[in-house]
Amino acid sequence: SGACKKDLAGIAAAKFGYTKPYGDVADGYVTCTGTSSEALNSAYEMYGFNSDVLSGSIFVGLGGFGEIGDMVTTLFLVAMVSFTATMTCVESASAAGDDYPMAETMLVDGAGTCFGALFGSFFSTTVYIGHPIHKALGARRGYSLINGILYFILLISGLFAAIYEMIPECANGAILVFVGLLLGRQAFEETKPSHYPALLLSAFPFICNWAKLNIADEGVLMMGQAGGLLFSFILTWVFCLCIDRKFKQATVLSFVCIWLSLFGIFASHNNANETGSLGDERIGFYGKEDHDYNQGWRWAISWALACVFFAVQAALQKINYIEAEVEDKPAFKTEELQ
Numbered sequence: 244s245g246a247c248k249k250d251l252a253g254i255a256a257a258k259f260g261y262t263k264p265y266g267d268v269a270d271g272y273v274t275c276t277g278t279s280s281e282a283l284n285s286a287y288e289m290y291g292f293n294s295d296v297l298s299g300s301i302f303v304g305l306g307g308f309g310e311i312g313d314m315v316t317t318l319f320l321v322a323m324v325s326f327t328a329t330m331t332c333v334e335s336a337s338a339a340g341d342d343y344p345m346a347e348t349m350l351v352d353g354a355g356t357c358f359g360a361l362f363g364s365f366f367s368t369t370v371y372i373g374h375p376i377h378k379a380l381g382a383r384r385g386y387s388l389i390n391g392i393l394y395f396i397l398l399i400s401g402l403f404a405a406i407y408e409m410i411p412e413c414a415n416g417a418i419l420v421f422v423g424l425l426l427g428r429q430a431f432e433e434t435k436p437s438h439y440p441a442l443l444l445s446a447f448p449f450i451c452n453w454a455k456l457n458i459a460d461e462g463v464l465m466m467g468q469a470g471g472l473l474f475s476f477i478l479t480w481v482f483c484l485c486i487d488r489k490f491k492q493a494t495v496l497s498f499v500c501i502w503l504s505l506f507g508i509f510a511s512h513n514n515a516n517e518t519g520s521l522g523d524e525r526i527g528f529y530g531k532e533d534h535d536y537n538q539g540w541r542w543a544i545s546w547a548l549a550c551v552f553f554a555v556q557a558a559l560q561k562i563n564y565i566e567a568e569v570e571d572k573p574a575f576k577t578e579e580l581q
Contacts, residue, residue, distance in 0.1 A: 247275040247411075263408075277411030286408045290401035297399075300363025323508070324472045325367045326352070331476075332370035335426070338433040339375035373422040375429050437569075441482035448474035473509060481549070487569040490557035497550035504542035 249261050251271045263279035265272040276282070290296060311318075329352050333345055348370060355368035371377065377386060397403040434442050451474075477500060484493040503509035506528055531540045559565045 247278050248272050249274065275412050276407070277409060277414065279408065283405055283408040286404040287402075290404040293401045296401045297362070302361055304360055304363060304365075322367065325356075325369050327472055327476055328372070329370045332372055332374060335372075335429065336370075336374040338429065339378055341374065341378070373426055376422055376425045379425075437486055438483050441479050441486060444482055445475045445479040448472075448478065477509065487571075488556075488560065488566060489568050490553045490560055494550055494553040494557055497546050497553055500546040501543050501550065504539045504546060507539055509539070509542065 247261065248265050249272065251273050261273040261275050263274050263276055263282045265274040265279055266281070326349055329349055330345065333343055333348055336343060352368050352370065359366065359368060371387070394403075397406065430442055431439070449472075477496070481493055481496055484490070484496065500509055556565065560567060
């Protein structure tokens with residue numbers, strides 16, 4: 244349609260990240276994914292019903308362990324985000340009335356990731372996000388089975404690449420926005436009103452994460468790639484403990500976060516590389532350094548101050564100078580989304 248057509252030499256093409264050819268390459272125009280007939284035809288010709296679609300993938304990854312090097316630490320951080328996401332999705336399903344064993348779910352996720360890697364997949368498996376929404380729309384266990392069958396057919400036939408180039412990015416985004424909005428609704432439904440401020444705070448690390456990954460040298464450094472979800476999880480947890488005046492637990496959590504920050508798990512090291520861009524995130528002990536790409540020590544100091552503050556509050560609470568902890572009430576579960 245030409246709605247996303249941009250001049251390759253113009254600022255807009257680079258700003259929006261458009262790289263797909265629009266018309267003949269010599270014309271000098273680009274467009275977004277899903278609106279380029281040239282990219283669609285190329286994907287079909289290259290992958291559609293190609294008998295060699297699995298060549299160079301099965302068990303090939305096993306020969307690359309010697310080249311992993313520093314990537315092991317990045318993989319570890321990404322794996323932490325993955326299993327944290329699995330935990331939150333299982334809890335989301337539980338809030339909607341469906342309880343699943345956490346340990347079994349995480350073990351199956353890990354086994355699925357390893358099995359997929361043997362066949363060349365570099366994506367880790369995790370639980371479907373949006374369980375309450377799928378349930379409200381009538382999806383059952385057959386939904387996952389049919390998904391698996393369809394994806395297997397599309398991928399083994401090589402048609403997935405062509406379909407990917409056929410669906411505009413904005414259409415995919417609309418689905419994600421829909422799921423995200425309904426998950427946000429569920430979060431407020433299942434959270435007690437006193438924790439609403441913490442729930443609102445939980446969105447900010449993701450905004451910073453987006454800013455770092457999409458805008459060069461912007462956002463909160465050290466809160467990208469593997470950082471957004473972990474920051475959101477920890478900060479929201481601490482905020483909830485503060486609201487409920489559970490200062491002993493907040494003290495312990497803050498103390499743990501000091502070391503998570505220093506060793507790059509909570510705020511991973513990301514020094515500039517030789518090209519001048521931000522480098523790979525790495526786990527390791529990093530103290531104060533003379534550049535602006537290592538914020539772990541700053542977070543460690545912040546958590547140390549928080550630890551002392553919470554410890555003082557806990558002591559004052561012990562002598563009844565401030566109010567006692569807020570008692571936990573039985574969790575409310577929504578049996579059905581209206």
